[in-house]
Amino acid sequence: MLTVKNVNTFYGQLHALKNVSLHLKKGEIVTLIGANGAGKSTLINTISGLTPPRTGSILLDGFAIEKLPPHRIVELGISQVPEGRQIFNTLSVKENLELGAFLYLRKKGGRRLYEEMVEKIFHLFPVLRERCHQPAGTLSGGEQQMLAIGRALMARPQILLLDEPSMGLAPLIVKEIFSVIHALARQGGTTILLVEQNAKAALRIADRGYVLETGKVIMEGEALELMENKEVKRAYLGRDRKDIWER
């Protein structure tokens, strides 16, 4: 449903994405792995319209979206959970969720849909209900991540882009968040593009993966294949070189 074709993105002079192509099928979990600075976040931001590509095309169900501003792309059903969570610190948890629903809350009759969605989010992350009226900045890191995901889901996206959802979180919370992501795709039919440093955890729940290096896709394939790939194992799964090459 989403096709990225030969995209080139620049930061000033810096060529951050070099002829990157990728596609997502409905209901799939696809992960992007790669080292810091490989261009994973740039790719996600390019899809979201924050760093529009200089050349190349991005098609959502055949419709070109690469020139649209971020808010239009959200309207078309692609939401991003940004790196570092980027919640609205001084606003309450509830207000953060309301703003996730901005697109339909501003319309007449949007309130009912909002109530329905907010219940779903509270069901997914019960802790957010307890924290409802607290300023979002007072939440713990894990709760903030849940809020960031909840806010993105409030927009009722078909495609959810997640940028490093496990960053800086305790293993137990990471596990919880990953199981929610998994359930979103498997039960909710949401298509997911997951950027992760934690390649092992990401490949475990993903259907397919892409490996990025210095702005280029150097490998792509089924998650299982990638997990078994020697190069991937060595570079991203943290296996010792010895284990793999000198067995």
Place this chain on the structure above:
Amino acid sequence: MESSAQIFQYILSGLANGSIYGIIGFGFAIIFNATGIINFAQGEFVMLGGMVTVFLLSLLQWPLVYCILLAILLTLIVGIIFERLAVNPLKDASPITIVIITIGASIFIRGIAMLVWGKDTYPLPSFSGDTAINLGGATIMPQHLWILGLTCIIIILNRLFFYHTIYGKAMRACSVNPKAAGLAGINVRAMVLISFAISSALGALAGIIIAPLTLTSYDVGIMLGLKGFCAAIIGGMGSGMGAVLGGFVLGILESLGAGLISAGYKDAIAFIVLLAILFFRPGGLLGRSGIERV
């Protein structure tokens, strides 16, 4: 020795002037929140409010209230045009560039006003007569009551808008994190436009309600704009309530200073207070410490 009635008098008129500074400061804060820009053309919206009302009154001969509403609307349109022409086309310009542009725009607007209306000062009739009201030994003009009342209404309306409507919340979200606001589906540039519309309307209203007390002319925007800026800084840039509080503090100190020391120091006091705040509490009275904007 000044009598307590006289002190009370100074405080009352200080409150009224302070309300004006507060409303103007509020305008600074709204634009600063939405964009991070300090809009030095804010004072010109204040001038336009008063001058356009005077002009409409003599041109159309309509009742005062219609002229006022029309003047606010026209100033609001100027604010929108200003945003479209001077602020919106800039992509990723540095703050200092934008500040210089707003100063340029303010000189431009002032110049046009001088060409159209000349250098004369104009009076605007009080909203409900000039019979002073006696209040505990001090006298207060009906216009002062208008100013205080309208300030309260503005505070309440703003509170309702920013905390109880989805657009107000969206504007607050833009000020906390514009990138995330875009990702939530909020059109950040539209919010910037709305912020200019609201501030220009607020500025115009401030200019209109003070005009009956101080007269108005093409250049009142300079001093009123600066005082409003002081109010916003004193209250903590970016905090709307802070700006109003800052305005009250500024107005009362100014009026006490003018009354007890010398009227000649009235304007100097505003800037001494500004400097003192910047030295001792750079975040403002209600602002957070440091440079984080809220």
